[in-house]
Amino acid sequence: MPNTQDKLRLLPAIERLLQTADQQPEFQTMDRKLLTQVLRRTVQKVREQIQQGSDIDFSPAAIIENAKQEYNNMLMPRLRRVVNATGVILHTNLGRAPLSKRAQRHVTDVMAGYSTLEYNLESGERGSRYQHVVDLLCQLTGAEDILVVNNNAAAVVLAVSAIAHGREVIVSRGELVEIGGSFRIPDVIRQSGAKLVEVGTTNKTHLSDYRRAITAETAALLKVHTSNYRIVGFCSQPEPEELVALGKESGLPVIEDLGSGTLLPVTMADWHEPSVAERIAAGFSVVTFSGDKLFGAGQAGIIAGRKTYIDKMKYHPLLRAFRIDKLSLASLEGTLMDYAYGKPEQDIPVHYMLNAAEEDLKTLAERLAGRIQRQAGGCGVAVVQTQAPAGGGSLPAVELAGYGVSVAFSTLSATMAEKRLRQQAVPIICRVQDGRILFDVRCLHDTDIEEIANACAQLERRQQ
Ligand SMILES: *Cc1c(COP(=O)(O)O)cnc(C)c1O
Numbered sequence: 001m002p003n004t005q006d007k008l009r010l011l012p013a014i015e016r017l018l019q020t021a022d023q024q025p026e027f028q029t030m031d032r033k034l035l036t037q038v039l040r041r042t043v044q045k046v047r048e049q050i051q052q053g054s055d056i057d058f059s060p061a062a063i064i065e066n067a068k069q070e071y072n073n074m075l076m077p078r079l080r081r082v083v084n085a086t087g088v089i090l091h092t093n094l095g096r097a098p099l100s101k102r103a104q105r106h107v108t109d110v111m112a113g114y115s116t117l118e119y120n121l122e123s124g125e126r127g128s129r130y131q132h133v134v135d136l137l138c139q140l141t142g143a144e145d146i147l148v149v150n151n152n153a154a155a156v157v158l159a160v161s162a163i164a165h166g167r168e169v170i171v172s173r174g175e176l177v178e179i180g181g182s183f184r185i186p187d188v189i190r191q192s193g194a195k196l197v198e199v200g201t202t203n204k205t206h207l208s209d210y211r212r213a214i215t216a217e218t219a220a221l222l223k224v225h226t227s228n229y230r231i232v233g234f235c236s237q238p239e240p241e242e243l244v245a246l247g248k249e250s251g252l253p254v255i256e257d258l259g260s261g262t263l264l265p266v267t268m269a270d271w272h273e274p275s276v277a278e279r280i281a282a283g284f285s286v287v288t289f290s291g292d293k294l295f296g297a298g299q300a301g302i303i304a305g306r307k308t309y310i311d312k313m314k315y316h317p318l319l320r321a322f323r324i325d326k327l328s329l330a331s332l333e334g335t336l337m338d339y340a341y342g343k344p345e346q347d348i349p350v351h352y353m354l355n356a357a358e359e360d361l362k363t364l365a366e367r368l369a370g371r372i373q374r375q376a377g378g379c380g381v382a383v384v385q386t387q388a389p390a391g392g393g394s395l396p397a398v399e400l401a402g403y404g405v406s407v408a409f410s411t412l413s414a415t416m417a418e419k420r421l422r423q424q425a426v427p428i429i430c431r432v433q434d435g436r437i438l439f440d441v442r443c444l445h446d447t448d449i450e451e452i453a454n455a456c457a458q459l460e461r462r463q464q
Contacts, residue, residue, distance in 0.1 A: 007050045012060045014039050017067075020060045027064075030071060038074065042067040083448045085430040087402055087440025089353045090260075090392025092180060094429060096292040096299075097392075098349045102342065103297060103334030110330040117326045130314070132329060136336040140263050141276045143287070143304035147313050148332065153183050154322035155288035155301030156257050160192035162312040163253055163286070164219035170197045172205035174231055175224040179259075179393055185224055194219065203235040207242050211250075220253045221246065223284075225274075227259035227393030240274075244283035253285035253309055260394035261289020261302065263339050264351055268390070271398045276304060285309055291332055293392040296350035298331030300324055353442055354390065358401060364441045364449075365403035371453035372407060376460040380408035386440045404440040406433070409460055417459055424455050 002010065012020075017039050021027040027035065042063055049056045056062075082094060090096050099107070110117075120127030130147055137146040149155050160169060169189050176198065178184040189196040197218070199209040210221060221243060238246075240256075247254035256279055266273040273294065279287045286309050291300025301322070303313060313319060324332075338347040345351050365383045373381045384406045387399040409417050414432045421428040421437070428451065431438045439452055 004050060004053070007058060008047060011043060011047060011050075011058055012063065014043065017043070017060055017063060021064055021067075024064070026068070034074070035067070035071065038067050038071045039063070042070055081426060083426060083428040083451055084443040085404075085428055085439040085441075085448070085452065087386055087388030087400070087404065087431075087442045088391040089350055089400075089443055090293050090390060090394060091443075092392055097296045099298065099331055100296065100335055100338050100342075100348045102338050102347065103331045106334030106337075107298075107327050107330045111327055115326060115330075117329070129324070129326070129329060133333050133336055136333070136340050137302065137304065140336065140339055141287075141304050142280045143276075145305065145307040145310040147303045147310050147319075148291070148324050148329070149301040149303070149319070149322040150324055150328075151292075151299050152257070152259070152261075152288055152290040152301040153188070154318075155303045156188055157192050158301075158313050158316060158318050158322055159255055159286050159288055159303055159309070160189055160194050160220070160222070161318055162316045163255065163309055164189075164192065164194035166193060167219035168195045168197045168215065168217045169220050169222050170199055170210055170213050170218060171222045171224065172200045172209070172237060173198050173202050174200060174205055174235070174237055175226055177224050177226055177228075177257075179228055185222075185257075189222075203231055203233070205237050207238040207246060210238070210243065210246055214250050214252070218250070218252060220255050220285075223254065223256040225257060225259035225393070226396060228396055230397045240279065240282045240284070247285065248283070253306070254283075255286045255305075256284050256288070258287050258289040260293035260295070260392065261287070262294035262394070264294075264344055266294060266354065266395070268354070268395050268400065269398050271395050273395055276302075280304060290393070291328065291335075294350060294354075294390075294394045295335065296348040297335035298328040300328050300332050302332075354400075356402070356442060358403070361403040361441055364444065365405050368439060368441060368444075368449050368452060369405045371449060372405060372456045375453045375457035376407075378410045379456065379460050380410075380436075382406045384438070386438065386442075388440055388442065400442070402440060402442045404438050407437040407439070407456060408435070409437075409456075412459060420459055421455055424451075426451055428452055428455055 046056055046058050084094050118127050118129050133148060134146045176185050186196050197213050199205055199213045244254050261276050262273050265275055276287055286305035288303050291297045291302060338344050345355060369381050369383050384404055386402045386404040390400060414435050414437050417437050418432050421430060
């Protein structure tokens, strides 16, 4: 047995590895510089393993095999398409809303070349990127004016900064929300240069609590959608209309961070998700919401409301820092065209999936189960009823009833199978439930069915 020093000395030189690699046809198409880099890195890894006393195979053939894998991994993008078999429509980790066909086409069209991003075709002069979606959004929400930014977090910061910097904002204690990614209302208000004035209690806030807190320093009343929790039992908040009336009476703007902000009415189980139009009609001065939640487009923050307030934001220095990019803007405009001129319930994937009929989901689950059974005979397959949240700061505490396929591989454990499914060329993201794999079918495309069945077949075959 050679000792560690001997082994290190015996490690093949890069030149020698390159020569060996050259004899294999698959290496011939590889970029020479990249290949050298990968071989160096692979040898370095082997060296470290030897130094740690590992009994690793350091023959040229083994090193080249590792390098091949490393090379292929390197060429694989890190941002990749996945199959969403979790049943969660607005899965924040999986990119929230998938785009409609029209939005996809519009994004492709805009990104492939030059565009009218900031160009006015009529005057032949500089135009505004913010203007493209204003007409449709005003029409669809009833708002007087619109401004779009990067995301809803930026929308809230911009609205509060423009309206309440150096002054006070009143918020109910029941609505001091934290959503994922460290967006917390108290911090956001502080960052916007305003002072938070909390009123009421966790479970109950009365209109009189707001009224008593109003002083000469008050700049706005802020309502926040409790998008990821619900307070139930002995609880109440003033009606939105009451809050608006108090604002009018006191000459104060009433802002709402609506979170998801749907343009279509959405009522599921015992929950009604307030639409943007509803809130504008109720008289809110400013409403902010996300572009990639129930709205169904790409990442964006939309600010809808009274012109006097929107104007303040248009000339605010933060706007430039928060500005939306052209691809998001194109996704927004394409989606808006679906709302205005298409059949949004069918054309916009988020709404299509949200409204999927249970029988249709069951049929889809049966199709998936059939294919898995045919291709991956040996594993246990069953069509089951499922429950999943809508996700993405919408429909808090609502579980959507759907269907899925539960799979038990003959020897592979569910946790191992879940891991392997994640490592597919197109990763399949699913849940583990009661020691079995669960593929919820709500968010699946037709082609995903095939992809899942193929992956199951591969897993079942490989373990035998
Ligand atoms: C999701 C959400 C936000 C943040 O929106 P992004 O578009 O993710 O920045 C802010 N407030 C509420 C209430 C939300 O639900």
